[in-house]
Amino acid sequence: MLSSLWSLHRICYTLAINLVSANLGFCFVPETGVHCIANNTNLEFFNLHSPELVAPLYAIYKKGVHLSIAARRFIDMTKEYYSYLLSNKN
Numbered sequence: 001m002l003s004s005l006w007s008l009h010r011i012c013y014t015l016a017i018n019l020v021s022a023n024l025g026f027c028f029v030p031e032t033g034v035h036c037i038a039n040n041t042n043l044e045f046f047n048l049h050s051p052e053l054v055a056p057l058y059a060i061y062k063k064g065v066h067l068s069i070a071a072r073r074f075i076d077m078t079k080e081y082y083s084y085l086l087s088n089k090n
Contacts, residue, residue, distance in 0.1 A: 017043070017060060026061035026071060034058050048082045 016027040020043060034045060044063045059078060061067065067075070 020060050020062055023062050023065050026059060026067075026075065028059050031058065034060075046079060048078070049086050050082055 013029050016029055019025060020027055031047075042063050043060050045058050045060055047058055059075065061071070061075065
């Protein structure tokens with residue numbers, strides 16, 4: 001049962017990452033999802049470094065392609081927010 005659940009999660013991570021690779025948006029995946037793909041050179045990964053998260057979470061989007069203004073602002077805002085949290089950790 002546990003191995004089939006892991007297989008399902010791996011399929012979901014791979015699907016989400018493949019959609020990003022096809023320039024169909026961006027996604028959030030846990031750290032284990034980042035390691036599910038062999039060739040990730042055309043994707044940009046950044047760790048959110050959030051202590052509130054139960055597991056490390058990454059946002060992924062395709063490198064070198066046009067992002068909508070809303071997507072770019074969301075990514076920039078997210079990076080800025082989590083960078084701020086990291087810099088103000090006690």
